[in-house]
Amino acid sequence: MGYRTLDVQEGEGRVTVRLDRPEQRNAIDLDMVRDLHAVCEDLERNPRVMILTGGTDGVFAAGADIRQLLERRTDDALAGINLRIFQRIRELPMPTVAAIDGHALGGGAELAYACDLRIATDRAVFGQPEAALGIIAGAGATWRLPRLVGESLAKEMLLTGRRLNAAEAHRFGLVTAVVPPEELPARANALVDRMLRNGPLALRLSKLAVDAPEGAHPALELVAQAVLFESEDKRERMTAFLDGRRR
Template identity: 65%
Template structure:
């Protein structure tokens, strides 16, 4: 049985983590399938909705049985870190729809998406220090950027779980909804995003994610390309004609 269920649509891909017996723990097979999905979206860019299925679990973290056997060479191979960096760099926007726990590597998978929404029973946490390791797949630098250094350090140092209402106040998620509304809300957000120019979306994402100090240059170069794009002329012409 596939560890990742794929529903490909005209403008988006819905990817469902599918290891319910392991609370969607991220193992080597799931990593491989997510890499395959990334390759697909790099070749044929589409929006991505990533979720954890209908059993009230997003992802309970990395597979501890596999993690326990990893060596320093496995750590240096950046197995999860490399995957999540690849997800972050996908051409078009991504959204994680989180229900229930998003812990350890599962939380870091959500942080790698551009947007996060969750249910009122969701919670996020980084328990790694209590297992004798650190959150090594992006949390130590993505979480401070998302919620601020002080709060991020508290969560990383204490392994405290952040409930949905606090995640909303901190800006980690943009919406909190009832479980039965999670997917419809996520698709509604993607419907709004899909109204935009795909090229403008790609350049906007590049500008936002640019390294510190590079933002103005990326923005200027991107705008220069977009100003000459045929779709820009078509969209602005349609807007002006509609106003008449």
């Protein structure tokens, strides 16, 4: 299908989604929100891993579209326009990887936080400038960022506008790797390749268990493991492992 603000490419076991509003520095507007919902609908029907990127031109996403934010009112805030699409991305069945080159600010950073894993180039920058605009980071940063980097650093970013460069983001665990821009697509795909060597149902249930609320444990793990113990994929993989050891 056609997208107005995204470039979507199919690959083996994966979909690469590139934010594509270069003149607006990939600012997230209503058209992009609609396009992202369409991608999610496809990935919910036919689960694959998603790589989400802005490309390697020095910008991931400069935030929500300020012109649209300026016109939004109480009902728009309560509708959670960006929050809901970011949460939908978080809840996709298969893992998601944000491949970040350049600035990921405001809503752009929150979009990256919604993904399961993040890798970045050495010129990546993360920040939450919302308070300087008289609003809060209302699309996930207030609870996702403390879990990713710790409460104190998250509060400093949210309350003072402190930005993290790529090295700091790696040191604090926000990203798992920092690479040169030209290596970003290959490294993102290599990470996905490693995931796809594993059992697809095991991937889905592992993600579900990690993201489940605390009260769901350990019952969720017991049920998930019970399902996997009966799967043909588990039998085939364990049999192949034992056959390999016998040789």
